[in-house]
Amino acid sequence: MATQSYVSCVLCQRASVVRKIATIRRLSVAANPQSKPDFLKGEPHKRHPGVTHLKTLRLPEELLMAARSIIHRAQVPQLPDRARKLTNFLWSRKRATEDSTLRKKALSLEKELWEKAMEKGGADLDEQGIADRIHRRVFSELRRTFYHWTPLKYDEELGVVYMAAKLAGGYAAVRRALNEIKKRDPTFAPRSLLDFGSGLGTVAWASHACWSDTLNELVCVDSSGPMNILAERLLKGDDEHAETHIKHIYFRQFLPVSPKVQFDLVTSAFTLSEIPSAPERQEAVLTLWRKTATYLLLVENGTKEGHQMLMEARDTLLQNKDKAVYDTREASLFAPCPHEATCPKLMLASVVPCNFQQMYMPLYGHNSQSEKFSYLIMTRERRQPPEADAQVVWSRLIATPQARTRHVHCRLCCPNGHLEHLVVTTHKHGRDVYRCARNSAWGDQLPLVQHTDDQNDEETTC
Template sequence: MSRTTDYAAALRTALRRAVGAVDERELTRATEALVSRYRSVAPATAPILASRVHVAAYAAYRMPATHAALTRALGVVAARGLEPRSLLDLGGGTGAAAWAAAGVFDTLETVTVLDQVEDALALGRELVVDAPSAALAGATFRQARAGAWPDLEADLVTVSYVLSELDPAQQEALVADAMRRGGSVVVVEPGTPDGYARVLRVRSALVDAGWTLLGPCPHERDCPLAQGDWCHFAARVNRSAEHRRLKGAELSYEDEKFSWVAAMAPSLAETQSAEDLPARILRHPLKRKGFVEFQVCRPDGTAGRELISKKAGERYRSARDAEWGDALP
């Protein structure tokens, strides 16, 4: 993880510079239209980012949140020892995954973002002009449609907040494309029951093809939450004044809820030593006097409650700092 640069702050600055000139009333109207479109669960029949103002609105109100979610997910993947040198972001829009990957992986050398909407790619190019890493500043943003991606491969392929815009057959084809092109694949979706259902289908495709899950699951058995619950996490996003105005919001932060899965191809997994994975924390921990209570997903494929009490010493001190989405100390 690149610890010296605050990529979220650099992205906020780049957004202010690139989107600041757009008429604020138009931006607010486009934001409202996008919010209502993204609440719908129907696949898109035409590009949702239909104009430059829609693209600017998407970048201003969604990109800080998708960037935060991806940063959390990629952080877990980095903790598994992944050190990608190349990134391919399918349906990458304005480049949120590229910003997150550059912030998490110091090893990144090349970044390619593919999307169907040229206006989104153009804004993505503008945002990275003064980016804090050479890989990000030199990123390629290239127009392409799902099903007709150029013949590129990368160590890491991201598919972030894209599946909901596609019908189930297209979703399946996109995931298969990502698996053909990447040594590792990370798929992120909104943290809704619907988004989780899509992630669960991706997880099955990965496991069935013999891929090794890198997160968030500590096992490859059936998901223990599949009956009546949904696996999702939260990433804290600091809202800029512009962001607050656009959303008509008062709080200085929001929590972006997301579902995700990441996996590594069988050829790569062979090079890694088998590890005992820790349980994953599935809810905000309850920090009580003398103990912390967690809901977790365990390596044996079960989910349930774990308590870490003061008697556990150092482990208890780590438990007090642990957050939803972290590994159980």
Template sequence: MAASLFGSMASFRSPAMYCKQCHTIFLYRTKIEMYTSRCMSTIAKNKTKMDESIREFLQTSPHRKHPGLVRPKTIILPENLQKALQFVFKEYSGRELAEKSKALVNYLWSRKRPVEDSEVRRTAMAMAKQLGIQDDALEDTGELSVKESQDVKKKRKRVARELRKKMYHWKAIQYTKEMSYIYAAGRMAANYSAIYRIFHEIKKRNPDFKPKLLLDFGSGVGTTVWAANTIWENSFREIMCVDVSSDMNDFAKLLLKGGKDQGVMTFKGVFFRQYLPVSALNTFDIIVSAYTLMEMSSQKERVNAIQTLWRKTEHFLVIVENGTNEGYKIILEARDLILHGERFLKLKQKDLIKERPQEASAEIPSLEEQEQPNDVEQASLYTYQESDLPEGHVFSPCPHHLQCPRSTDGTNTPCNFEQEYESPKLLSNSPKQQKEKFSYIVFRKAKRKEDLSDSHWPRIVRPVVRKSNHIHCHICCANGQLEHAVVTASKHGKDLFYCARYARWGDRLPAYTPDDDESDSDRINDTNGGTGSDRKESKSA
């Protein structure tokens, strides 16, 4: 791009470039300064434009309150919750609690998904081949001599040692009474900030939505209950909290009672149980699974849980995980499952789909056309079925149903977001204001065309860089691409410039690109539109 627009100025001693578009000579110290020049805002192939639908809003309201702003400021725990926490932890040593909670937080942040059995077997076969061991040597036929049998056992032990060194050893966490206290001290404020932030966006974009029934899957210490009642005060008729740990449930009840065993529940209609209700008739207006799917022992278990939750959803399904690569992959897994079905998810896992279909109706190889699984792969497969899940779409954060561009941009960075929060005064050595990075997705059980008209607004997916005369916004657009928009008042108008200036990471920009006017099916069928491998971050404005 730079080669076609700029000419080299060899006569200059200092590094310089000549812009053939605006006929300006740039003197710069590094290449980064060249790419951040104001001129770059005019070379975009798809120029970002202001959404005319909010012109009327901006005539009566300031830009700092434009409807694209969905990220709240620093979040503070409710006063009743803070008092309950202080009452519960008054008997605990602050220093010891701080050390244990910090260790748990670091462990949870570095936690990975369990390794699937099929992946273990494939890795074992690859290691055996590298070590010069034949595949049949790993299988005991029962017809070997004593010496041959001993050789096979030695080879197996050697491969097993190598596996233990290289494979991640996932282990379930047992949340006992002590672990519940430690988890609350280290994670409750952070979890609350992420869930509150998501609920805040749902309410702002859907002010008429008044949920009556809520299901918190993997409720833990009851964070979702507090966040939901803070956003939708006096709205809920029933809140069902499901967690396999009875100690976690007891601790959550204790906090709702103000930290006293004989206290009165802060919110009415809150129930606790260890397992999901079996009946399909039990549905809920909004269902939340926050930091739960990572604790499941296999992909099959995660898939079954997501399918069950989606079938019980009336309006919104919220899934939240850590803002790490592993958490982001779980979010992608849920996204593929809801939009494309279980069969697609398994085909993708086996690399039978080289380019991801852009719609659930995209062509997928039939069972006869697929490669038949060998003995190694057979262990990880269960019956392929067409998805019979109810129709829905991604409400947030994605402005599209296409392939996530972050997964193919080559940066190996997750699509995550950041929220500031104020930690309670439980740990004396912890900073008062902290930031939580999380990945999330919100599904809505409705057709996308029936949703709000602003669903195509791009999402800001990285921190906004504000300069005196221009603003850098990395946005995910409705055309399924990541764009680097350099917004200036002279090129894009003052309205869009000031809207971008007040926007932050995670907010939406009230704008669109020319490609947004096309339908999803038009973009899928457009041979010049590019596929997943072509979707790399491009500079546009």
């Protein structure tokens, strides 16, 4: 009993000390209001300036009804199975192997096989026969070890399959990316849009949902005639005599010729993966950048391949590889990266893609699904982080925060170019940051206060 009383007394004393320290800190903050940066700007924690995620998205009613009508009329056999197979194919798709890589591997194999043949055959060699066998062996080995990339050619039936597979998810990914621009730059009111690789027109629908009051010119470019026809049918509600739901929208099979014609917003969603070689992708990105007046948005599948293609585009624009300069304003990163250093995920031993997710409702069914995607937003106008403050740094949440009792596990990409695992608590980071962490989601930006005193020497911050 005496031991229990002694332990209870010690615990009470410790609790009293903790309460006194907390009171002193509160009084200190009250006496020095400048020590508490006002990054919330009057907003509640659940809507702090770094929040850009959206709740479960639904297709616009007009688009949903038109898509269901087109699918019902098409009567595509085994549509659910074909849509699932197409989704898996697109998700597992890799970039085409570069010709230089194939040539180097072929020469290496041929040299190795000739050396083995010379060792076995001695002087009596049927060189022509050996050469034929070696060529067949080389081609067989290349086919076995390298990914065989083939372009997708969409006819009307495959377009309907693509609609069933990707319309809702693609719309959700693009809408989530556009919402970041709308939330962080509320003064941006685009009047013109160029969508390269427009497909079913999901970008037009998503951008119309964000800026319907100001957009008065939407140019959709896709080399597939059947896809352009399907996109127009969707806009007309599957009624060829009806007016399009979105006005001033134009479909083209080629980009505008003049390099001096620019658009406020330029987009390309799930299109870089359809370009066979790295030089062609680089030229496409540079061409789109020349036509960008303010923002360029690129979206790809949230796979390792999709992420790496976006990082190639990022490097191309940041390193200013464009030789034909018509607009001298330099490119700067808007999202998702909080820095312009090399992507730290590419430097890991096993490359894990930097991707994000958006919940959405599919064309059919009542259960929500998740679309994983990677995106890149570049701008010609340098932007400050949301509600910029010298005492606050904004880092990107690259995974879902894990809320636990009195602490939150956050995995962050930080402005210093490093990945951090931060455990956010009220004691270390303050109540506001802690509440923001609990109300943030994967893909949001998290504010972290930079302390200059000695109270948090043991704290790890970005």
